[in-house]
Amino acid sequence: MTFLLIFLSFLPPNDVIARDRPNDAGSTISLHWNLSVDDSLLDGYVILKRELSAGEMDFEKIGSTVRGVTNFEDENAQDGVQYEYVVAAVKNNEVFHSAPSVPVASSPQVFHTGRINVLAAIAIFTGMLAYFVTKARSGKGLFIRKIAGLAAVEEAVGRATEMGKPILYVPGLGDIDWTATIASMNILGEVAKKIARYDTALIVPNRWSVTYTVAKEVVKEAFISEGSPEKFREEYVRYVTEAQFGFAAAITGIMMRDKPATNFFIGRFWAESLIMAETGSQAGSFQIAGTDSVLQLPFFVTACDYTLIGEELYAASAYLSREPLLLGSLKAQDYGKLIVLLILLSFTFISFFNINLLPILRVQ
Amino acid sequence: MKRKIPLALCFIMGISMIVQFFIPHPASLEFSSVIYKWIIVLMAFALVLAIGNLIRHHGNKIHRRKEDWQYSIVTLAGMVAMATIGLAWGIDPDSLYQRIYLNVMAPLGGTMFALLAYYMASAAYRSFRARSLEATLLLLSAFIVMIGFMPFGQYLHPRFPAFAEWIMKVPNMASQRGILLGVAFGSIATALKIILGIERSWLGGKE
Amino acid sequence: MKWYDRITTIDRRIIYLLLTVLVILPFFVKVTIPQKVMPQTQRLFDFIESIPPKDKAVMISFDYSPQTQPECHPMAKAILKHCFAREIPVIGLSFDPEAPGLAVDALVSVEREIDSLAARKEDSLIYGVDYVYLGWKSGRIAAQLDMGEAISGVFPRDYFGNLIDSLPLMQIVKNYKNIAIVVILASADYPIDWIRYPQTRYGVKVGAGLTAVMAPQYYPFVQTGQVSGLMSGMKGAAEYEKLVLEHGYARTLGNAETGMNSQSMIHILIMLFIILGNLGYFFSRRAKKEK
């Protein structure tokens, strides 16, 4: 049998289609072919190409695959140059060439069509945000549900004033490119305004140089806007160190020695969360935490008096300031979640009628 | 102008980074990598300000002989020494700089981190009380996971590890996903408000 | 003070002292508790088991610091032993500035172990051919994206100062096309960037070895297939050690084993104290009600 096969000829693969790979930075051509009818007897396939403009140049081998494979990507094409491709079946050093493909050239794309869904999501959400913010501008009172941790902020500041002890505000350990840090800066502004009305010292330690500069602006402006710039002290906002646990060590030091009446932990946190929260609890401070770091939430919940969970952190500046524009954006967030819920439920429901909508959610 | 220029720059940067996501063209990739290099440079400049603040804070403490001022000397001396060593003799793997890193910073950081083992124990003992339904559920699921992920779990009951795994993978995953989805919207809304100039507390105050 | 009040207010220092004693004990009293392998660890092992020898490389991103060494270092060693025993080339790199020292330690100690077992000279490992360590780079996301174009663009030289193009392995492995999987060993939230950027843009496969605390956050990604396998914490390391040993890729277990015994003791201690606290709470509440 083997003896016979060697002298038999095999059919090559057919319908070799070459096309520019979509949505890429160029220089790649995707090939697809139909398997040779003798596929199961073959060793595999080799892929050959040649430049069309180079005249009668020979085809050059550029790669190979095992049998049963129907596609290949030539990632070394030169953009704008026309190529022809041939796929050949291989058996014992003998090759059986297919007809050449239609010539094709690769090119980089300027729009990624596989990401239309992300674009649509951004457009819809931006539209909703713009709508609700504009609507809010007209000043109609918007409802916001009670958030226990925020209702306690006033009490926390008052308590510190009574005790004559400072307030410690840790704006998280994330740099300014974490949106949680930006949310924390907004809350810091509101807290600082309340502090400016009382006579309480404030300590804002920072891990990042950029957040330090922002925090300083925010606190200073809060004191100015409350009409008591003279109460602002340069030492309120401090830079500590970028080292995560060096920062945590310094904070525990402040907690044990300055004995703050209230500690705020608001922003992005990592493992150091419990070091700070547990030390603060042992020092007897009243503690309010807020973070979107899912993994640190259990520790704050365990060791702090109040904790803003996840998105509550992002609702906080609207809640505290009651500014219509911010409340409007909260409404947009709610509608965003509503759409997500409807997608989850409807896609699940429809899928049982054999309509699979999941590809809509897929991003390339 | 004091507000318009920074706001405009913020808007332009935000929009360009969003647009960049949708353009696979090599020029777009090049753009994003150059900008990232600039961002790092900016961080380095801001660090100069930050270190200035640190020096002033500790310098003040020493100058006014505030409580524990002696320790401020330790901080300043440590910083100057480490910076000098790194800048003067380099940062090769065998350099003094790396040695100090490995034998001073690493043990200090590692031990701070290790304190958490103790704090987890004291925090759990103090606050894991079955006060309400929610608190009881929290306590129970913590217990099941603590048993299930230890090798002795399977001797208590052969299905215990699977149960613990189930808690991690089903209810825990569901709640994490729910929280994450909410956070994503909060986060996106905040980022959008920043780009559109609706949220401008980083500019400080009203005017 | 009643007994039930007393057991709800035990001084934390007593807990701390007991905990210290229990964590030290297993170093001197050896026991072995056999354990089962979790499916996500198995998946990672199987993935690497399925890579053909001397073909695509495994890229290992060493992103842990000395603090998480007890968890991540045994993972690194186990996975390196696995790759080297199967003749899969390894490319190491780091985005955490604290990691390079540890990465070099892991690579060198595994190389020594393999070389000492090598029967023939050809079986010993050669730097630049069997593995390369690129070193550390700042600007994580940008670097990860740029490596899709050319690794040499991001790392013109390796950690030891050799020109990248002078290393035989790096002449074959130019970018992600020749990388079978990127395994991130990390104590922080690093794999998400690999998923969000190189995976979404270049289709890079991502595996991970994470500290026990980070790992659950990635369960959703394992389920969706964005992460092709995951070792979680010291337990995951011990499981991978076990798989590597069972398949004959190593002679001994690593350090994760003793660690698991200390773990068991501490877990029991913490649970006992929680029970004490609740007993006290229960009886004091009943006593109050009776009044």
Next chain:
Amino acid sequence: MSGDPWIWIGAILTLMIFSFLYKDNPFYKFGEHLFVGVANGYYIVYYWQNALKPNLFEPLSAGQFIYIVPLLLGLMYFARFIPRIAWVVRIPIGFTIGWGAGLSIPALFQADVLRQLEGTVVTPATFSNPASGIWAVIILVGVVCTLIYFFFSKEHKGILGHTSRIGIIFIMIGFGASFGYTVMARVSLLIGRIQFLLGPWLGLID
């Protein structure tokens, strides 16, 4: 016992930090302040070597004058010392914040919204294994209820009240599980320090 002075330094610093467990004391204060100092020295060198040198001075001296832009932006941080132009500080801040915000929006939609939704939708294929089908339904219910808990603009009454209460139950089970699971990780760290003290320092274990 080790004869290496570096090991001794590491061991003594380790014990200094552990001493905080008993109470705040001069040894801990020393360790803490040394940590902050040395770490800042470390990062000064680090930013010089990895940011300013390769990303600013080398390109500039190679004639890539576009890098004057980050130089100018960086210098603007120092405007805060000149009260008249102190507002200029906002320019580099605006640049950084805008960049971070813009980068995060598509990434969040893609990885945290669309991909997670895709993983949560239940399809007939999920039921190819009955158990995993049921778990998928529980996950779906959990995600929906947890998300409802985060609705802010409606009072949590009626059906919203019931579902958000189920959401809270899921959240609490999740928190407990995460806490219990994390114990393992933290003990690992402690083991690492103990290994260091017993091994390299005291030489009691190998």
